[in-house]
Amino acid sequence: MSAPVKAGESKRQRLTKGGRKTRERIIEAAAELMFHRGAGGTSIPDIQAAAGVSASQIYHYFGDKQGLVLAVIDHQTDTRLAQQRPLLDNLDSIEALREWCDRAGNRQDARGCEGGCEIGSLASELADSDQSARTRLVSAFDRWEGPIRSGLARMQERGELSERADTAALATALLAAIQGGMLLSQVRRSSTAYRQAVSAVIDHIESYLVR
Amino acid sequence: MSAPVKAGESKRQRLTKGGRKTRERIIEAAAELMFHRGAGGTSIPDIQAAAGVSASQIYHYFGDKQGLVLAVIDHQTDTRLAQQRPLLDNLDSIEALREWCDRAGNRQDARGCEGGCEIGSLASELADSDQSARTRLVSAFDRWEGPIRSGLARMQERGELSERADTAALATALLAAIQGGMLLSQVRRSSTAYRQAVSAVIDHIESYLVR
DNA sequence: GCATGATTGGAATGTCAATTCCAACTTGGG
């Protein structure tokens, strides 16, 4: 009997140095594949081949496929947010907002507009079918929207943005424009829609500037 | 020889009255299932059960699953656009835009914010994996964006919107806001994000009003 | 250095999906 594994699901096992590395390798391979083919379109054998591991390793570290999907969501969230820093933490000027959005547009162009948003795509696929995934996606979007809202709030506190501006709503609107713009760009294979969408929202934010 | 059936893939077969009805029933059942579970998450047996048909009927009318998916995309596009008329054809005032967007928000609330946009969800899932699906989705979004652009263009022609307004870009931005807002609302199970997103863009459009 | 638990390989299992086949039945035009 030894370790009865307990109830619940979160068995916190000690990870060897190599174990941690294997675990990471699996997540990264899975994230890459799922970004291109979706979670449902990515099979365990696919991931095995890409990560160079055996099936038992995947099940050892993640329990089942859903567990791996959850880990991928968290990984993509962490990775995307980290990639956007420090810009993300300094969105307190119109120029900063434009620069930040522009980078994502260039990134999209660089990959030929294939693939949409790493988080948005998973969200669209999993929101209705996997309750625990949806929960993590809520948190993912919150972690993303937070810094936008904070930046706008700082502008407002400084008196640069009118009191009339609903900074929280504007932050949500900008995030939505990013998501919708990415989707249209992915379908059309042109970043134009993305750029027009974020540009419109940032122009709108700009209209609240106190001069 | 008469009708030589020709090359290509589109064998235009004569459909019996009953045949057309069966075909429709299959598409509708498939559309409903795919809306909730995605195209990849919906199996042929699922559709068989929902539509009350045998496998051979599905393959008889659509060739293979991809053929059915394409038919579902077209069906959802036609259905959604039809649902939005006549509002969709009269988006030539700020009030009309707000009313039209508001309806979609209420519709979203009515279903508890489960499921996103019928077209957007398919787009996110299929854009990168099915070239012919992507092509149809491009056309679907174009058919949707067109009436928005036309409405704005009419406002501009009438002199109600400033010459400075890029009506095509604004139409794209609004469509993106709808898509992104729907996605956030689906994940958060609240239509607030959708309403804030479209409201921001319409406010922006409003700023081009000539008074 | 040894015991214990972590890690790994690889085969086995059971399920289910996509698609094909073929035979039977129906329909509509001539």
Next chain:
DNA sequence: CCCAAGTTGGAATTGACATTCCAATCATGC
């Protein structure tokens, strides 16, 4: 009424996939 074509049922085929198992190997604290 009759034939060719449209329509349907249901079984059979093939392959993939998620998951499990067991036995072997490796790492580490004591």
